[in-house]
Amino acid sequence: MRVAMIGTGYVGLVSGACFSDFGHVVTCIDKDAGKIERLKAGVMPIFEPGLEALVDSNVQEGRLFFASSREDTARAVREADAVFIAVGTPSRRGDGHADLSYVYAAAEEIAGLVDGFTVVVTKSTVPVGTGDEVESIIRRTRPGTQVAVVSNPEFLREGAAIADFKRPDRVVVGTDDEAAREVMRELYRPLFLNETPIIFTQRRTSELIKYAANAFLAMKITFINEMADLCERVDADVQQVARGIGLDNRIGSKFLHAGPGYGGSCFPKDTLALVRTAEQAGSPMRLIETTVKVNEARKKSMADKIAAAMGGAVQGKTIAILGLTFKPNTDDMRDAPSLEIIPALEAMGATIQAFDPEDHEARRLLPNVRFKDGPYDAAEGADGLVILTEWDRFRALDLARIKDLLKAPLVVDLRNIYTPQDMARRGFTYASVGRP
Numbered sequence: 422m423r424v425a426m427i428g429t430g431y432v433g434l435v436s437g438a439c440f441s442d443f444g445h446v447v448t449c450i451d452k453d454a455g456k457i458e459r460l461k462a463g464v465m466p467i468f469e470p471g472l473e474a475l476v477d478s479n480v481q482e483g484r485l486f487f488a489s490s491r492e493d494t495a496r497a498v499r500e501a502d503a504v505f506i507a508v509g510t511p512s513r514r515g516d517g518h519a520d521l522s523y524v525y526a527a528a529e530e531i532a533g534l535v536d537g538f539t540v541v542v543t544k545s546t547v548p549v550g551t552g553d554e555v556e557s558i559i560r561r562t563r564p565g566t567q568v569a570v571v572s573n574p575e576f577l578r579e580g581a582a583i584a585d586f587k588r589p590d591r592v593v594v595g596t597d598d599e600a601a602r603e604v605m606r607e608l609y610r611p612l613f614l615n616e617t618p619i620i621f622t623q624r625r626t627s628e629l630i631k632y633a634a635n636a637f638l639a640m641k642i643t644f645i646n647e648m649a650d651l652c653e654r655v656d657a658d659v660q661q662v663a664r665g666i667g668l669d670n671r672i673g674s675k676f677l678h679a680g681p682g683y684g685g686s687c688f689p690k691d692t693l694a695l696v697r698t699a700e701q702a703g704s705p706m707r708l709i710e711t712t713v714k715v716n717e718a719r720k721k722s723m724a725d726k727i728a729a730a731m732g733g734a735v736q737g738k739t740i741a742i743l744g745l746t747f748k749p750n751t752d753d754m755r756d757a758p759s760l761e762i763i764p765a766l767e768a769m770g771a772t773i774q775a776f777d778p779e780d781h782e783a784r785r786l787l788p789n790v791r792f793k794d795g796p797y798d799a800a801e802g803a804d805g806l807v808i809l810t811e812w813d814r815f816r817a818l819d820l821a822r823i824k825d826l827l828k829a830p831l832v833v834d835l836r837n838i839y840t841p842q843d844m845a846r847r848g849f850t851y852a853s854v855g856r857p
C-alpha cells in the first residue's frame with residue numbers, strides 16, 4: 422500500500438515509520454520544512470526510544486520518504502491508497518474545545534490533490550462528528566472526488582510509541598464503507614498475525630472511543646491521587662491501596678500510581694474537549710469535569726507540598742529538581758506538571774537548578790531555571806531535592822553522594838520511587854505521595 426501521512430509529529434512520524442516497517446511505502450509530510458530537512462538528513466525532531474533506528478532502516482530500504490514541498494506532497498497524496506491526517510488538535514484558546522483548524526486545513530489540501538478512490542484517515546484525536554465535517558470539506562472543495570473518510574484514532578504512548586504501534590491492545594477503525602475497510606485491513610494486516618483485535622465500527626463511535634479511553638485513564642489517575650491525599654491524612658499507604666485494588670481484574674493495576682497530577686500532550690486537552698463536547702450535546706459529563714478541576718488544582722498544590730516539606734518557606738532557597746518532561750522517555754513538555762510547579766516555586770522566591778536527560782524544550786520554556794548536566798550537579802549546594810519525573814536513571818541514585826552534595830538531606834519524591842523506610846535509614850528527611 423502507498424500511504425501519505427499529513428503531519429510528521431509524534432504520531433505522524435511514529436505511525437509513518439511503523440507502517441513503512443510493515444512493508445508499505447510511506448511519505449511523511451509536514452509543512453515545517455526545517456523538520457523535513459532534518460529528517461532527510463537523518464536527524465530526529467523528537468526523542469522517542471528506537472525511532473531513529475526504525476526511520477534509518479526504512480529510509481535505507483526505500484520505503485520511507487519525507488516531503489514538505491507542494492510538488493512532493495502532491496505526488497505522495499496522488500499516489501496514495503490512504504492519506505492519514507495526523508496534525509495537532511490542541512485546546513482552542515479560551516474555551517477548551519479541540520482546535521480543528523489544522524485538521525480542516527489538511528482536509529482542504531488533500532481534496533485538491535487526491536486522484537482516484539482514496540481513503541482519508543483521521544488519526545488525530547478529534548471530537549465526535551469531525552469526520553462528517555472532513556468529508557463535507559472534501560466534497561465541497563472538490564465535488565465528485567472519490568474518497569471515504571475513516572476514523573482510526575491512535576493510542577500510542579510517548580516513550581513506548583513504537584511497541585504500542587506494532588503491538589497495540591486494539592486497533593479501532595470507524596467507517597461504513599466496505600472498500601475503505603478493505604484498505605484498512607490491508608494496512609494493518611501484519612497485526613492480524615499476532616491476533617490484535619481490530620474493532621470495525623461507525624465513524625462517530627470510533628471518534629468517541631478515543632476520548633472515552635483518555636478520559637477514563639485520566640479519571641483513574643485522579644482517583645488514586647485523591648486517595649493518596651486521604652492516605653496522608655489517615656496514615657495509610659496509597660501504594661498498598663493501589664496494589665490491593667489493582668489485583669482485582671475488574672480494576673486492573675495500570676494507571677494507579679499516585680503522583681503530581683497528569684500532564685502531557687493528550688490527557689489535559691482531551692478531557693477538556695470531551696467536557697465541551699458533552700456540554701454542547703446537552704449531556705454533561707460531571708465525572709470528567711471534576712477530574713479536570715481536581716487535576717489542575719493538584720498540579721498547583723504540589724509547589725505548596727514542596728514548600729511545606731522544606732519547612733514552610735522557600736524564599737532564598739535553592740531547590741534541585743530531577744525530571745521536567747511530563748513523563749520519562751520523552752522530550753515532550755506539553756502541560757508537564759513542572760511547568761506549573763517550577764514557576765510557582767520561583768514566585769515564592771526559590772531558585773531552581775534542574776536536570777532532565779531531554780531538556781532542550783524545557784530550556785526554552787523555563788528560562789529562569791539553572792540547567793545542570795546530571796543529577797549530582799543539580800543536587801550540589803541545594804537546600805533540598807525534588808524528584809518530579811521518574812526517569813530510570815533517577816531510580817538508583819548514589820544516595821550517599823546526593824546527601825553529601827545537598828546542604829540539607831531533604832528529598833521530596835513526587836513519584837514514590839524510593840521508600841520512606843530506606844530513606845529514613847539513610848538519614849534523609851523524606852516526603853512522598855500518599856505514604857506514611
Ligand SMILES: NC(=O)c1ccc[n+]([C@@H]2O[C@H](COP(=O)([O-])OP(=O)(O)OC[C@H]3O[C@@H](n4cnc5c(N)ncnc54)[C@H](O)[C@@H]3O)[C@@H](O)[C@H]2O)c1
Pocket residue numbers: 427428429430431432433450451452453456507508509510523526527530544545546547575576577578579686687
Ligand atoms: N502525542 C501523543 O502521544 C498522541 C497519542 C495519540 C494521539 N495523539 C493525537 O495525534 C494528533 C497529533 O499529535 P502529535 O503529538 O503528533 O502532534 P505534533 O504537534 O507533534 O505534530 C503535528 C505536526 O503536524 C504538522 N502539521 C500541521 N498542519 C499541517 C498540514 N496542513 N500539513 C502538514 N503538516 C501539518 C505540524 O507542523 C506538526 O509537525 C493530535 O490530535 C493528538 O491528540 C497524540
